[in-house]
Amino acid sequence: MTEPRMRLRQHGRQFPTTDLEAYLIAFGDAVPPLPTTIAVLDEIITDFIIESCHEAAAAAQHSRRAKIKVDDFKFMLRRDAAKLGRISELIAKDKEMKAQRKAFSTEEGAVV
Structure with missing residues (x-):
């Protein structure tokens, strides 16, 4: 049996510092x-x-x-009710937004 290969992670920051600062401040960290x-x-x-x-x-x-x-992500999160619930909410919201976009035709600005 072969061992799974580990992928190397890029070094350095992956996310914008301003976004991370905003999250930390929103959750009560020092400013x-x-x-x-x-x-x-x-x-x-x-x-x-x-x-x-x-x-x-x-x-x-x-x-x-x-x-x-x-x-596959839902299966992975099946034991974490909070994260699975959030994923389900986001998927439902995405479907709702797609349906609303489909209902509003941008061609000639008309609503179908």
Whole structure:
């Protein structure tokens, strides 16, 4: 049995500092947040995203698919009710927005 290969993570910040500062301030951190706090938050978020994608890819591979689907992320989060609920809300909102866009035709500014 072969060991899974670990992908190297890019070094440095992945997210804009201003966005991370805004999140920290919104959740009650000092103004301005410490640079080390921003760096740690960036690393935590990046690692979470990478690990989530790896788990979703493993779920897709188990289903004998090469491509990851939204259901693979739902499967990965099945034991975390809060995150699964949030994902479900976002998916429902996306469908609602697509339906509203479809109902409003931008051709000639007419509503269908």
